[in-house]
Amino acid sequence: VGNSVFFLHGPKNINIEWRTDSDVFKRWMHGNTGHPFVDANMREMLNSGWMSNRGRQNVASFLTKDLKMDWRLGAEWFESQLIDYDVCSNWGNWTYAAGVGCDPRDSRRFNIQKQAKDYDPQGNFVRLWMPELSAKVSIIDRFHMVPTDTSSAIV
Numbered sequence: 001v002g003n004s005v006f007f008l009h010g011p012k013n014i015n016i017e018w019r020t021d022s023d024v025f026k027r028w029m030h031g032n033t034g035h036p037f038v039d040a041n042m043r044e045m046l047n048s049g050w051m052s053n054r055g056r057q058n059v060a061s062f063l064t065k066d067l068k069m070d071w072r073l074g075a076e077w078f079e080s081q082l083i084d085y086d087v088c089s090n091w092g093n094w095t096y097a098a099g100v101g102c103d104p105r106d107s108r109r110f111n112i113q114k115q116a117k118d119y120d121p122q123g124n125f126v127r128l129w130m131p132e133l134s135a136k137v138s139i140i141d142r143f144h145m146v147p148t149d150t151s152s153a154i155v
Contacts, residue, residue, distance in 0.1 A: 012101060014099065043129040045082065060097035060098075075090055
């Protein structure tokens with residue numbers, strides 16, 4: 001594996017066409033994608049320097065599988081933000097999420113709505129990090145199935 005973990009095609013040397021749209025990436029970075037569960041996780045990291053492992057998997061899957069953005073941008077952003085940053089865990093997990101690292105299953109993609117339902121069924125986590133949604137009970141009660149603003153959602 002060596003240093004291939006840091007390269008675009010990863011340890012598996014898989015050629016995937018990645019996007020590098022800086023506007024889309026900035027919205028993901030700052031928790032403004034329009035997808036509450038993703039946005040809440042990103043805002044938690046931005047404000048506290050921490051995110052749960054499940055949150056990390058979800059936002060990484062969203063960035064790479066839904067937005068099709070270059071996974072290395074996410075790995076670098078996490079490196080700059082996380083207080084518990086670890087080189088091996090971070091880059092290994094990002095290659096895994098992107099599908100260019102060690103994973104016995106091809107095209108692993110997290111269903112963000114199902115994850116929100118399973119891990120934040122009452123919407124408490126989303127409400128904590130996205131107080132602007134507190135009045136929008138229907139969005140949270142539906143397990144975050146729809147973006148907060150479909151006209152500006154990036155996916």
